[in-house]
Amino acid sequence: MTTTTKGITALLAAGLVTGLAATALAGEIRIGVTMRMVSENGQKYGQMVVDEFDMINKAGGINGHTLDVTLLNDECKSDKGVANANKLIFQEKIHLLVGSTCSSVSLPIVDVTAKTKVPQIIPHSTNEKITQKGSAWVFRVPVSGRYYAGVNAKYVGENIGKKIAYLCAADAASQNDCEAMQAQMKSQFGAEAAYVAQVQEKEVDFRTHMQKIKSAGVDGIMIAALAETMARALVQSYEAGIPASVNRIGSSSASNSPVPAIAGDAAKGVFFTAAYAAADDRPIARLFNEMVRQRYGIHAPDHDFSQAYDLVRIVEIALGNADLKLDSANLAADRTAIRDAIANVKGYQGLASGPISFCAEATPQCRDGNRTAVLIAYTKGGKDYVTEVLARVTMPVDFGLK
Amino acid sequence: MNLLLAPFRGLVDFFQALARIHRIVPWLVAYVFLLPLPEILSATGNDYYIYLTNRILIFILLSVGLNIVKGFCGQVTVGHIGLYAIGAVTSSLLAINYGWPFWAAMPAAVVVTGLAGIIIGLPSVRLEGAYLALATLGLGESVRIMIAVTPALGSSTGIMLIPPPQVGSFVFDDFQKYYYLVMTAAMIGIYLSFSILRSATGRAFMAIREDVIAASVHGINVPANKLLAFVISALYAGAAGALFAHMPPGFIHHNNFTIIEMVTLLLMVVMGGIGHIWGGVIGAIIVYIIYDNTLEFYHIQPLTFGLIMVLLVVFMPQGIGGVIDRYLVTKRFVKLREEKSDGAA
Amino acid sequence: MDFDFTSLFAFILFGLTIGVVYGIVALGISLIYSGLDIVHFAHGEIYMFGAFFGLVFSEHMGVPYPLAILSAMVCTGLLGIVIERVFYRRLTRAGGGYTVAGMGMIICGFGMSVVLQNIAYLSWGADAEPFPVDLGEPFQFGDISLPKSYGLTAVIALLLMAVLHFFLKKTKIGLAVRAVAANKDIAFLMGINVPLMISLIFGLACALAAAAGVLIGPMQSVQVEMGYLMLMKAFAAAVVGGFGSLPGAIVGGLLVGIFENLGAAYISPNHKDIYAFLLLILVLMVRPSGLFGVEVRVKA
Known part of the structure; x- marks a missing residue:
């Protein structure tokens, strides 16, 4: 063969391969995931999302289509999250975006997906404002912070007392939890905060705060922070000599396993609101706990895991119901179809504390899928911690909206 | 090897020939050549490249500014990200709280950041090397922590819904339109850096970098020039910050500046x-x-x-x-x- | 309204107990500065490695706590020497230009801190690990309870200072170290093996940081990101006390600890971390040589 013939054959082969690849690509549902991967559990439930989608593929895909999942790390930073979202939407041409874990990342991504008209389903961000932006493309699987605050405040006001101190960490979710709790305590009981302090995300020394809180003689201390920060605060609250009769209250991030693991005995009696309790005795919950324990080595999964799992199942249902063409000409139509399919999910009861329902309007009432908060307490701390469910409350759809 | 480099040499010769007409001509020509870039990138079917280019251009502004104070004046500053933050936050707050259009907010942010540059530059007058690094590091981090704990500055939820720049009914709200804005800014920034560095001021900077005592003996006002270097780099950072803040979706958070x-x-x-x-x-x-x-x-x-x-x-x-x-x-x-x-x- | 003296005492006590830890790390930083003329920006990560080594020895290998401290110090010291020989040696030796010794070392330090932090992340994961050490019931000062780990830290800090002082002032090697710190060229001419001494100094400084890490483990849990904040506070301590002055480092640490706790208590709790930075910047502006340090001359 001459050089020219070789060259032409090579080009033809390349063209054939590309063409085949293009047709192969055409039949795939592309899902983009952007999450905070480098964190306590982030890696594990990010991995779980990918694994679950993988298992759907192994079982034959959805209506014969395979799922092509791209997982990116956004390090809980908004600029990286936005870059990831843009990359997934424009370069990978995804049909659906899953993201993100951090509220400060989900907030700007909502604008991106609204403008580019890509459905976005959120695995774990509780900041209220996410669904209040009026985007028709966002769906929230976790319980919104406004519901949590209502349940928590009601329990606290009725059982603990009205004089509460607040330690709020500098991340979007914790800040929202703190503010919402204070607002609820005020509106439900007319109570003002006895002490409020902001701490850095990775704060290690709370003793000064604890000393001042001790002098203030409060009924309860609310600590809204990420897991290990909260654990330290709990330990130091006891070291400072604040008696156990002063209840320690957590935000939803208190459900993460590093809290009891690191705080040890200091976690006993701490209660918080979440969307899932490992102490849940439904068979589906028990099976799930066992699966997570075996596959990812987690002693008792928190609601980060359950929400990620529920999200995959909801996506599976929606994709199964959607009428998808899956070729490059119909990308926009497919995205809209998926959005509508998710909006049609009603009364999904999985691991979550309550049923998850969406509807078509671009309102928080329609897009905050889960309105049921569980009030959970740690009865035993340490690495093999034990939780118990104190209450399960389904809030009215309009709760907490102004 | 020579064959590979020939086109580059040809390009360099071409631009040098243009420069003989007037210093600014090669820049204008390059600018015109770069204008259709988004179209070309778009033709690959992947608009993400345009967004990528925009991000890179903002970083170019930042790096060029940092290079002026660090590379040319030899001042060890590691607080530059704090200046970037000040530019971003100032421009956002002016636009959101006072309704200033981008065209007023950005220059204001640049000026404010320049003033902050004076503050960050003041230690540099008296400190050198590692001491200066420590001072600038402390200042940069303090800026970030201030933003993180002050609700008015965004605190932990960040500043959102920063409006994109607009001229009448033309809104810079997609990648391509924003490209023209950022590319112009970056071009101006690079051109100015060349001008500064080839001027007497630039030579003064380099003299200070090489040997401070010799420079002062030669009559160069070392403290003033050091401060000037800081201020210039701060102006760049302020511009980059404002451009970053107003870029759709218009959201900034304190952990963009760690x-x-x-x-x-x-x-x-x-x-x-x-x-x-x-x-x-x-x-x-x-x-x-x-x-x-x-x-x-x-x-x-x-x-x-x-x-x-x-x-x-x-x-x-x-x-x-x-x-x-x-x-x-x-x-x-x-x-x-x-x-x-x-x-x- | 009568002033709450119990609380004031508590705040000062907290400041002292955490300040002593800042002091130990600052001691290492000052040591490196006097011996190698560089500011080591990766020292926070060395401290973190020390804490993790201590955790591994104590929790995973069942070594008793005091021995764990010692083993961690040795391991981290060796790690430090390896880093110094492989990377920093080239920079501190090469002469001329602005990319060396001043800026090069600083940039290299930053890069090294990222490298170390990520090696730790890949080895031990991002989770914070509890470091439980049973030392018995906490001390009680009236209303205030102070866990024994804080007392132990203070004791060990004093011990380390005493040992270091003895080493530097009373032993031959210590003399050689001081000679190298004072003037490398003359020390070399005197027949001292300067490169060896430099490695020794660096190793010592890293061992000190490791001790701080293992001591703080029970109080704050051990996590891959713990180095950065400690680095800032330790720098502030070293600057306040005066770079290159060893007693200054400890005093500086105590002052920083007290200052930030009092600031958080009486001025504003939200800005707690800024107080250390403010102190750092203030001292650098007003009196860069700190309390006990060598006079910093402005060249031009």
Whole structure:
């Protein structure tokens, strides 16, 4: 063969391969995931999302289509999250975006997906404002912070007392939890905060705060922070000599396993609101706990895991119901179809504390899928911690909206 | 090798010929050539490249500014990200709270950041080396923490819904339109950096970098020039910050300005070549492209970047700019000298 | 309204107990500065490695706590020496240009801190690990309870200072170290093996940081990101006390600890971390040589 013939054959082969690849690509549902991967559990439930989608593929895909999942790390930073979202939407041409874990990342991504008209389903961000932006493309699987605050405040006001101190960490979710709790305590009981302090995300020394809180003689201390920060605060609250009769209250991030693991005995009696309790005795919950324990080595999964799992199942249902063409000409139509399919999910009861329902309007009432908060307490701390469910409350759809 | 470099040499010769008409002509020509870039990128079917270019251009602005104070004036500053934050926050707050249009908010942000640059530069007048590094680090981090704890500055939820720039009914709200804005700013920034560095001020900076005592003996007002270097770099950072803030979706948060971002910026300048006139540009482009293409390896990405930085400083302290200088420019110079002396002989 | 003296005492006590830890790390930083003329920006990560080594020895290998401290110090010291020989040696030796010694070392330090932090992340994960050490019931000062780990830290800090002082002032090697710190060229001419001494100094400084890490483990849990904040506070401590002055480092640490706790208590709790930075900047502006340090001359 001459050089020219070789060259032409090579080009033809390349063209054939590309063409085949293009047709192969055409039949795939592309899902983009952007999450905070480098964190306590982030890696594990990010991995779980990918694994679950993988298992759907192994079982034959959805209506014969395979799922092509791209997982990116956004390090809980908004600029990286936005870059990831843009990359997934424009370069990978995804049909659906899953993201993100951090509220400060989900907030700007909502604008991106609204403008580019890509459905976005959120695995774990509780900041209220996410669904209040009026985007028709966002769906929230976790319980919104406004519901949590209502349940928590009601329990606290009725059982603990009205004089509460607040330690709020500098991340979007914790800040929202703190503010919402204070607002609820005020509106439900007319109570003002006895002490409020902001701490850095990775704060290690709370003793000064604890000393001042001790002098203030409060009924309860609310600590809204990420897991290990909260654990330290709990330990130091006891070291400072604040008696156990002063209840320690957590935000939803208190459900993460590093809290009891690191705080040890200091976690006993701490209660918080979440969307899932490992102490849940439904068979589906028990099976799930066992699966997570075996596959990812987690002693008792928190609601980060359950929400990620529920999200995959909801996506599976929606994709199964959607009428998808899956070729490059119909990308926009497919995205809209998926959005509508998710909006049609009603009364999904999985691991979550309550049923998850969406509807078509671009309102928080329609897009905050889960309105049921569980009030959970740690009865035993340490690495093999034990939780118990104190209450399960389904809030009215309009709760907490102004 | 020579054959590969020929087109580059040709390009350099072409621009140098243009420069003989007037200093600014090659810049205008380059600007016009770069204008249709988004169309070309778009033709690949992947609009993300335009967004990528926009991000890179903002980093170019930042790196060029940092290179002025760090590479050319030799001042060890590691608080630059704080200035970037001040620019971003100022512009956002003016736009959101007072309804200022971008065209007023951005210059205001640049001015405010310049003033902050004076504050950050004041320690530099009295401190050197590691002491200066510590002071600027402290200042930069303090800025970030202030933003994180002050509700008016966004606190932990960040500042959102920062309006995009608009002229009448033309809104810069997609990648392509924003490109024109950022590219113009970056071009102006690079051109100004060239002007500054080729002027007497630039020579003063370099003199200070090389030997402070000799410079002052020569009559250079060292404190004033050091401060000037800081202020100039602050102006760049302020512009970059404002452009970053108003870029759709218009959201900034205090953890966009952490030490990690500062280290990334350092890496850009070091890789491009500290003190090389193109250092900021080369570094920003290469680092961001490598970063974007290795996203799936997030596990080891920061480790690799850190290692590259350490190895660069130890083995290739002049960066890529240094390599270009050594192999392309110097060799050519030597070759031309030889040709000349051959001709004379 | 009568002033709450119990609380004031508590705040000062908290400041002292955490300040002593800042002091130990600052001691290492000052040591490196006097011996190698560089500011080591990766020292926070060395401290973190020390804490993790201590955790591994104590929790995973069942070594008793005091021995764990010692083992961690040795391991981290060796790690430090390796880093110094492989990377920093080239930079501190090469002469000329602005990319060396001043800026190069600083940038290299930043890069090294990223490298170390990520190696730790890949080895031990991002989770915070508890470091439980049973030392018995906490001390009680009236209303205030102070866990014994804080007392132990203070005792060990004093011990380390005493040992270091003895080493430097009373042993031959210590003399050699001081000679190298004072003037490398003359020390070399005197026949002292300067490169060896430099490695020794660096190793010592890293061992000190490791001790701080293992001591703080029970109080704050051990996590890959713990180095950065400690680094800032330790720098502030070293600057306040005066770079290169060893007693200054400890005093500086105590002052920083007290200052930030009093600031958080009486001025504003939200800005707690800024107080250390403010102190750092203030001292750098007003009196860069700190309390006990060598006079910093402005060249021009």
